[in-house]
Amino acid sequence: MAGTRWERLRTELRSVRSRVLATVLAVLAAALLLVGGLTHYLRLVDVDESVRQDIVQEAGELQRLAQRGPLGPDASPTEDLDATAEEPFADLDQLFYTFLTTTVPGEYEAILAVVDGEPAFEHADRSGFQLDDPATLAAVAERSRPGQTVVFDHRQGERQLRLGVIPVDLAADDRPAHLVVGFDMSAQRGLVLESLGRYLAIAGLTLVVAGLAAYVLVGRVTAPITRLRRATEQISPDDLGRRVPVTREDSDVGQLAVNFNGMLARIEAGFRQQRQFLDDAAHELRTPLTILHGNLELMDEHDPADVAETRAVLLDEIGRMNRLVEDLLLLAKAQRADFVRPGTVDLGPWLDTTLERARALGERDWRLDARAEGLVRADEQRLTQAVLQLAANAVKFSAPGDVVALGAAGSTGSAAPGAGRELEIWVRDTGPGIAEADQQRIFERFARAETGRTVEGSGLGLAIVAAIAHAHGGDVRVRSRPGAGATFTVRLPLDPAGRAAPTAAPAAPAPPAGEPAPPPDGTPGTGPHPSRTHESRK
Known part of the structure; x- marks a missing residue:
């Protein structure tokens, strides 16, 4: 039981539905990760660039303030920094105080003024961290360079700070001084990473929803494939009648199901023909084999006359079996695409040659009712x-x-508008005729009319004629009545690709009274549907 469930699970995991679903989810997950990762990476780059620009901005503003000079007592703190004061700054403390009172640090920013190695002023109300601890001051003193702004990262406890050390020089105050601008990088990067976490959670939820939706949609799309797979599992040589239900033929999957059903129909037809061939062979070979067996059992091997007579009977039966097998093989080949190999046939000379060959079949009054001229395929x-x-x-x-x-002769075939022309080739006789009840079944294999019960033959001749006509896209029909002979007509569609239409010329006088006339153009006779391939009068 557990093994069956495991096999069923493995089959489901290997199914088209599971593979398509896995592919869709993998592509979607990769796209979400790529978009989310690239977006948040660019945000981290933007944080670094924004900090660098803020440090440059602070250095520029301090430089402009030092060049302008101190504000007057009545000046506004927002007065243009490019304006020139009456006197320059003479004291570093005054410069830093003025700068810090006119500057508002950001949420993750702190500013420290260092004069002569000692903290002088600090602005860190909003940042939550301070820059005047000994470790930070030691790092600033170590990294600072005269006349050069230095930017470096510094670890302060659990915080990762980025410090910008800006040197400050006044002509009137020779003490060494620096403006230190610090940014809490860990806090800003934490916001980006927190955003990335929320994005991943939303992306995961999106994958779940998309997976459920894709499971349903892919299931509907691949349902014909699933039915196809189940149908193939249930098909066996004993049951080829199953077909895959087709809901929509205008899709690739629906067309696949249609093609599969067509393949099953062809396989079923092939099996049916094979069985029919074996059944026919077994049925028809049983009688001659019985005759062979019986004659061999009754033969007196010490009587030369009896041996010679038995030998003649056996050879005759073997010849009949050989002809029967050849006819059955011919009917089996009639279903193949290469059964007929069309070429150009000149009707007039062909009909003359065929009539000459027919004369050797027996001493009859051979005639030619009509001689068609032209080329056909x-x-x-x-x-x-x-x-x-x-x-x-x-x-x-x-x-x-x-x-x-x-x-x-040529005929117009069907009377329907637009019907193409046809070629009619007939053979008529003045024999006993065929009853109307037999005219439909004489084209079936081994079928015989009542008038042909005593005539020797395999019963496959008319089936072969019907198979040849059907392979050309035509059919064979019979017109007859008891006592008035019979006319068999093979009707073939003419090649529409420009072959000359045959024209009939009378080749013999009208038949005497009581003989059947040749079939008139366009008059359908009685006969099987083109797809039927059986016989009787042979």
């Missing part, structure tokens, strides 16, 4: 095979001296 060998098969059937069901006629 067809497999000449298969077309000849079909006509000679119909002629052989006509010979079987007629007596010496009876009329057997061939003909070919």
Whole structure:
């Protein structure tokens, strides 16, 4: 039980749905991390740049104040620093006091004035840290450089400070002095990192919501694939009738299901044809094998006459089995794409040659009802095979001296508007005819009309003719009535690519009274649907 659940879980994890979902979430997570990380990295860079600019600004303002001079007693603290005072600063304490009273440090900023190595003034009301501790003063004294602003990082307890040491020189006061500007970098960076934490939490929630939404959406998109997978798991050679439900054919996945169903239909048809071939072979070979077995058992091996007679019977049955197997193989090949190999056929000479070959089938009154002229696209060998098969059937069901006629002509086919032209090739005889009840089934394999029960044959001839006609995109039909002979017509669509349409020329006088006339143009006869491939009169 646990193993089954584990296998089911592994199958689900390897499914298209899980892979697509994992890919979507991985891409989304990477995009969120990249955007969030890059954004907050740029914010950290902005913090460093802002601190550098603030230090430069403080140094510039102090320099301008020192160059301007002290404010008068009635001057406003916001008076322009570029204005020139009456007298310059003569005392460093006065300069630093004036500067600190006119400067407001930022939230994370502190300012310290150092004169002669000792803290003189400090402005650190809002920053929460001070710069006058001994360690900081020692670091300032160590890093300071005359005439040069120095910026460096300094650790003060748990705080990371960035200090800017600005040297101050007055001509009237020769004491060494520095203005120290400090910024709490850990606090400012902490804000960025805190923002990054909130961003990651929101990104995680976004991934969860997006994952749930993607799970549902991907499940709907890949549902046909899931059904396809389940269908393939349930398909076996004994059950090829299952099909995958298709909800939408206008999508790639829906088209995949349609194609899969089409593939199943072709496989099912192939299995059905294979079974039919085996069933037909087993059915038809049983009788000659029984005859062979019976004759061999009854043969007197010491009687030369009996051996010779049995040998003749056996050879005849073996020949019949060989013909039967060849016919079955031909019908099996009829489903292949290369069963017919179309080429250019010149109808007039082809019809003359086919008639000459048919004369060897028996002593009949061979005639040519109509001789079509023109070029058509067809497999000449298969077309000849079909006509000679119909002629052989006509010979079987007629007596010496009876009329057997061939003909070919063009027709308009269907009467529907826009219907294309067709080529009709027929074989007619004056035999016993075919009952209307038999005219539909004689094209089935091994089927026979009542009038053909005593005639020798495998029962596959008309099925082969129908298969050849169907492979050309046409069909075969029969017009007959008992006692009035039969006319078999093969109808093929003409090549629309510019081949000359055949024109029929009378080649023989009209048949005598009582003989069936050739089929008129466009008159459909009775026969099977083009897809049926069976026979009877052979």
